[in-house]
Amino acid sequence: MTEQTEAQKQPGIAAAIVVADNRVLMVRRRISEGQLSWQFPAGEIEAGESPEQAAVRETQEEVGLTVSAVKFLGERVHPKSRRDMSYTACTVVSGTAYVADTVELAELRWVTLADIPEFVPYGLFSPVQAYLDSALIP
Template sequence: MTEQTDTERPGIAAAIVVQDQRVLMVRRRVSEGQLSWQFPAGAVEPGESPEEAAVRETLEETGLTVTALKPLGARAHPKTGRNMSYTACTAAAGTAHVADAEELAEVRWVTLAEIPTLVPYGLFEPVQAYLNEALSQ
């Protein structure tokens, strides 16, 4: 049996995009186990920073141009085992929509109160802390 190591599998970069007291979430066409709703995210390409990947993936998936504000942290995802990085972003141009219909079924701006119904297993603590602050102002 051959196991993939973390160096063989690219890291995944997620964009935490906040606008008008809501955060951008996407629903994948194909769920990864319990993962259906998540933040725009995708593989970090060679030579790309996690922040650059988060910005690129958001544009590719949702058509929304975003600007990276700051990294929020990284971890091995408890459900998938993939190396994840999270970047706080702000919307810069465009309107979020399903731009990649092969990957996404739906795009939605959600309130802080809606997150537990879409992500019942909870968020990465630094992401939750950032959203608690950003969405309660």
């Protein structure tokens, strides 16, 4: 069985691109996946759940924010983790971000557009970058 086949059998991962106050929310996992250290709130899509629903749920579970999905940005096989990924733009409905899942997360940061390359030096998925380029003022 190939690595690609095994990755395809794993549940997809839904990421939430949460923008507020001209910044995007990023989290640092306690255990990195290869080069992935800083990333967006994300987690496995559960049975019967859409990628958008999973992104909203994972944001609540990981950082305590209630968010609303506003736009599905796309999906791909992540070039580093080889996992099926989907990306959903979200807006904050209520709450203040904090490390709610202390088992999975080490910290979080609200990042400006100019600072994204420091957190994700290999670049973002192009539809996510395009969304952030339009949603965040440099």
